[in-house]
Amino acid sequence: MALVPYEEGRALQGLRRPTATYRFAGRTVRIRQDWERRGVAAVVWDAAVVLSAYLEMGGIDLRDRSVIELGAGTGLLGIVATLLGARVTITDREPALEFLESNVWANLPSELHARAVVKELTWGKDLGSFPPGAFDFILGADIIYLEETFAELLRTLEHLCSEQTVILLSCRIRYERDNNFLKMLKGRFSVSEVHYDYSKDVHIYKAQRHSHNDDF
Ligand SMILES: C[S@@+](CC[C@H](N)C(=O)[O-])C[C@H]1O[C@@H](n2cnc3c(N)ncnc32)[C@H](O)[C@@H]1O
Numbered sequence: 001m002a003l004v005p006y007e008e009g010r011a012l013q014g015l016r017r018p019t020a021t022y023r024f025a026g027r028t029v030r031i032r033q034d035w036e037r038r039g040v041a042a043v044v045w046d047a048a049v050v051l052s053a054y055l056e057m058g059g060i061d062l063r064d065r066s067v068i069e070l071g072a073g074t075g076l077l078g079i080v081a082t083l084l085g086a087r088v089t090i091t092d093r094e095p096a097l098e099f100l101e102s103n104v105w106a107n108l109p110s111e112l113h114a115r116a117v118v119k120e121l122t123w124g125k126d127l128g129s130f131p132p133g134a135f136d137f138i139l140g141a142d143i144i145y146l147e148e149t150f151a152e153l154l155r156t157l158e159h160l161c162s163e164q165t166v167i168l169l170s171c172r173i174r175y176e177r178d179n180n181f182l183k184m185l186k187g188r189f190s191v192s193e194v195h196y197d198y199s200k201d202v203h204i205y206k207a208q209r210h211s212h213n214d215d216f
Pocket residue numbers: 005040041042043044045046047048070071072073074075076092093096121122123140141142143146149
């Protein structure tokens with residue numbers, strides 16, 4: 001059983017504030033955190049902050065695009081994508097949903113509520129309730145860390161992805177097994193690194209089906 005990023009979470013335990021505050025899309029986003037009681041899905045990981053900033057600054061026009069976020073945790077990334085104009089399905093495992101929903105609805109102005117949906121998605125399970133290939137973007141922040149989920153995560157990406165879909169995954173490479181997932185990903189998709197944040201040691205990878213148009 002992989003421990004990371006649990007070890008990293010414990011190391012940062014004393015530093016986690018009950019509320020983390022960010023400024024994205026001209027708005028203040030306040031995310032409640034609860035590492036002690038709820039664990040890994042209830043804190044904001046650097047990968048989510050870096051990918052949120054990339055979406056805001058990187059020249060990707062999310063207006064009216066359909067987006068799904070996998071392993072959303074506290075929901076920061078999905079919230080930012082919604083604030084940037086996308087229609088976003090924000091997903092995680094069932095135990096994470098209540099806390100995730102509370103952060104999402106506390107941060108989206110009421111006029112944007114209809115543009116976001118919070119839904120259970122455990123990788124590889126009940127994929128039939130998600131239309132195949134229906135999303136323009138698939139986002140994931142710090143979701144490459146549990147080796148036993150790699151095959152199911154890949155299956156989920158393949159199910160959700162059309163020829164046009166752009167997958168953006170942000171992660172810290174902690175162990176060789178994380179590179180193994182990237183090798184698995186490269187076996188099924190065209191993968192390129194589009195950004196590296198030195199200060200936070202977070203990579204962003206873009207993946208698309210092998211025969212794709214290379215534009216965002
Ligand atoms: C390290 S946290 C990252 C959370 C958030 N994306 C962030 O960066 O702040 C990993 C997330 O993946 C989710 N996760 C782990 N295994 C999963 C699975 N099999 N299916 C769906 N989500 C899963 C966890 O619940 C957690 O929210």
